Every structure is written in structure tokens, then in C-alpha cells.
Amino acid sequence: MLAKRIIPCLDVDNGRVVKGINFVNIKDAGNPVELAKFYNSEGADELVLLDITASFENRSIMLDIVHEVAKQIFIPFTVGGGIKSINDIKNILLAGADKVSINTQAVNNPKLITEAAKTFGSQCIVLAIDAKKIDNSWEVFVNGGRTSTNLDALDWAEKAAKAGAGEILLTSMDRDGTQNGYDNELVEKISSVVNIPVIASGGAGTMKDFLEVFTEGKADAALAASLFHSRKLEIRNLKKYLRSKKIAIRN
């Protein structure tokens, strides 16, 4: 049976992991390579690394980090942030990533998804959607949540899946950073309109939140950042809990 995935996310700014890091047993907690190794050994099912500022001048630092992380982890590895072209994707994959996550540029130029899927295969193209609830629907935002697009999140997810995206990384902007639980309603709606896996993100605060996003939200995977970095929740314990609730989880 296909297991639900637990995915820690490293938000990297200028070569350092940011967002509530509180590790005691790691010498350099801001070092993405050290953290990646730690999560690999903790039983994470996958790792996502996002270049949150995605500044051009630091692109080479980013590729170095991708290369170093890839050497140390033996689980799937997704990299995103500021990807604009087929060439950007190629460089990230060559540096050792298994998948890339595309957000803003996919909205600006949906053909990028199709072209990327044709060139590298859908399995390595993850479409990231940042969605915010407005009245009774969800709108897509880009540029790190700063710019509205007037796109409906459900329509966009459906369109992107048809265009060739292999997975959707869905972040609820309303829940992100609140630790009040995932937006299960949003996740369930997106999951039911696409035939590709949906990774839920934004709002995880307790073990129960993960359980609910899998059962109510129908998510295929759940992502969290500071919750894991702060050690408020440990992946091993979380997985034990989910197994006890009869969720299919890799041991």
C-alpha cells in the first residue's frame, strides 16, 4: 500500500536555513547540509529545499548547496525557488535534485510546465500553489504570496495537472505559520480535482493535524518546516502516532 509521506522543508536564504531552528544536537543548525542529513536519518520520506529569496546573484551558492545535500541524503529531494527556464531546471537536476518545484513562473508562463514535463518527465515537475481563501473560493498568489493573480486555485491545479505537472505542493497562506492545522477543505478540494499527488503545506501544529490532513484532506503527503526545526514535533514520534491511527506510513 502506498504510504503517506512526511516531508520536512528547508527554507534557505543566502545559503542558510531560516525559520525557527532550535536544534541542540546539531553543531551548525543553519547549515542546510547538516539539517538534511539529520532528517534523512530521522525517517523523513522526502526533503524539500526552497530558496526563499531566490536571488540571482546567489544562484551558484544554491547549486553548490543542492550538490552537497544530494550527496548526503538517500531519499527523494525537491528543490524550488526562482526557477524561470528549462535551463534552470536542468542545472538543478544535474546538481542532484530529483524534482523541481515551480510556482511564479508557471503562472506567468504555463507552457514551462508542459515543456519541462516533456523534457524531464512529469515525475520531476512539482507545481507549487500558494492559495488564499477569499469568500468561498481560493485565489492563487505568486511572488512569495505578494501578488494576486485572479486565478482560482482549483482551476489552476486542474489546468497545471493537464499541462504535465507531476505533483502539487499546496500551501494555504491563511494557515502558514499559524500552527492551527492544515486547510483540510482546500486540500480535499484540490485532491479531488486532480489525478496527481497533493502535498499539503501550511499550518501544521500537532500530530492530529497530520492525521486530519490525510483522512479529511485526502493529502498524499504533508509538509512542515519550523514545526520540525523547532523540535516541537519529531518525525519519528509523528510516524509512530500515525501508524497507531492506521495510516499507511513508512517505518
Place this chain on the structure above:
Amino acid sequence: MIVIIDYGLGNLASITNALNKLGIKSRISDSPDMIKKAKALILPGVGAAGEGMRNLKKKGLDKIILREIKEEKPLLGICLGMQLLFEKSEEGEVDCLGIFKGMVRKFKKERKIPQIGWNNVMLTDKQKLFQGVPNTTFFYFVNSYYCQPSDKSIVVGVTEYGERFASVIRKGNIVGMQFHPEKSGDLGLQLLKNFNEAIC
């Protein structure tokens, strides 16, 4: 030295990284000489069967692989690399290497295709290849198609995704894994180690 056959598909670096971690010497190459000198071959691959076969043929690697296999050189096919060992793939109705009799078919019963994620492998045969690997271990899969060998005796691991399929095959020195051992954590690495120790 193990040669990871380079035919322009897949994340070859991740296999190299895994073998490096295990201290197993390897090289990525498409050179007939290197392939001949290698103690074993890995046929990797992510992507479409048609493009895979086209690339192999363009470089003349299809014939070289068949020749090396005749001389009993160990071969590990991973993901698409396993599927290409069979006669024909439904993915574009492509003729493959035909080392094993059987077809490569598309998943039909599950809604979400490709299968992306960790799934169990039920070990149907006890052998050194599986040393230290518990039954029903999770491995990382990314596939829309699966192998259906005519000779069931080569199936040593099965997995369920809507339908039951052969996730590990072995005949003599030839092994196929539908999942990615190089991306399947410690037990994936263990399988690569076992391939190196028990078969190479």
C-alpha cells in the same frame, strides 16, 4: 568497478552518490570499452520507454548490453531500466531489449498515476539479495507502467498498486528493481550493497 550506463535519461548522480556512500567504485559511462571492463552494469532510467530504447540504439548500447549479458556480467536494471529488459512496452508500443519474455503494462486501477511514493515490497523468495531487508519493507517508486514477466519464477518481490505487480525480478546475474534503491533510505542502500556482494 560498476558502470552506470549513460544513455541520456535519469538522475545518474543519485546512483553514484549512493554507491559512493557504500564505498563501491563506479563510473557513469557510455563507452563500449568501459562497459566491457566493468565487473557489473547498472541500467538506470527515468522517463519514457520509447526515448530510452531510441537512445540506447543510437549509441549502440542495446547490442553491447546483450553481449555482456551473454558473458554473464551482472546487470541491475532500475525503474525504466528494469522495464527495458522485457520484450515490449505498452508505453508507445515499443520493442525493448527482450532479455526476459513479457510485457510492460500501464496501471489501470488506481486513480492517481504515476504511482509516486513509498510502497511495500513483499519478498517472495529468500535469497542473499535480500539479506538484512525485512519483508514488506517500503521502497520509493515513481512509475506509471509495470513489468509482467511470462516466466513467474523470476519474480522475487511483488507490490500492490491497484493491481499486484513484479517489483523485483532476478534470474542468475540479472536483477531488476521497479523502485529506486538509491532513493529508498538505508534499506535501499542495503539492496545495492547486497547486489554488489552477492551477485557482482
